[in-house]
Amino acid sequence: MESSGAGLPIVFVHGLRVSGTMWRPVMQAIGKDRPTAAPDLPGHGSRRGEPFSTAGAVAAVVDAIDQLGGRALLVGLSLGGFVATATAGAHPERVLGLVAMGCSTRPSGLFAAAYRGAGRLAARHPREADRLSAFAFRRALSGPAGEALVAGGLSSGNASSVLTAVCETDLLASLSAYPGPVWLVNGERDHFRRDERRFLAACRDGRLLLLPGRGHLTVLADTGALAALVHDAAAVAAARTTAAAVAPGGLR
Structure with a gap:
């Protein structure tokens, strides 16, 4: 698990095929004023070969939160x-x-059928899929951001099971169940933003941020801007936590 260590803790969650190293440039930009962690999910990075499940992935994130004190801001891409x-x-x-x-x-x-088909193809030819993914990542993101995506190794062989788990997860229900502040952040050119208004409506306390000219991966291109966005979200979360603690009936 990538980690650094005061301020409100932040746990970063990586994308498909990659590992916690993908967040290394952002964590370095944030610095040591906030404890951070970026765990590897089952089937990825240091946990390559383990079966992936949504429950197992959630457990990995909860474990990282607990290692940082029991509560944290979560930041995840894809x-x-x-x-x-x-x-x-x-x-x-x-x-x-x-x-x-x-x-x-x-x-x-x-949409789901196409991605499941791509996942099955990657699972049948994992080495070739890993090589193509590494090339695509470095092509989309030059310099440290691109290298961070591949630094922990790639895991294309589990893409089919991961995509199946994602398709079976009801994120609108999860957003409806969560009362805290939510930032939905999408690149303007990202095909994964097609239901963003429904997602925003499901949030109890949500806001939608659109990054002009960015795609699915290139939201990582401007490390400084992304670190500033995370800093701002952490400041809001910290302020609300403090306000709740001193409110009548709150923790003191």
Whole structure:
């Protein structure tokens, strides 16, 4: 698990095929004023070879939160956004805020069928899929951001089971169950933003941020801007936590 260590803790959740190293540039930009962690989900990175399930992924995130003191802001992209959202819905008492990036869609119909088909193909030819993914990641993101995506190794062999789990997860129910602040962050060109208005409507305390000119992966291109966005979300979450603690009936 990537980690650093005061301020409100932040747990970063990685995307499909990659590992917690994908968040290394953002964690470095945030610095040591806030404790951070980026766990590897089952079947990825240091846990390559383990079966993936939504429950197992949520458990990995909860374990990372507990290692940082028991409550944290969650930041996830793509698969990481799905898992972070599922964690917030299942364990709202542990999640001080949620930044869900590139995951504002309900996989269904032809959209889901296409991605499941791609997942099955990757599972049949994992080495070739890993090489193609590494090339695509470095092509989309040059420099440290691209290298961070591949630094922990790639895990294309489990893509089919991961995509099946994602398609079977009801993220709208998770958002409805979570009472804390939510930031839905999408690149303007990201195809995973097609249901963003429905996702926003499901949030009790949500806001939608659209990054002009960015795609699914290139939201990671401007590390400084992304770190600033996370800093701002952490500040809001910290302020609300403090306000709740001093309110009548709150923790003192």
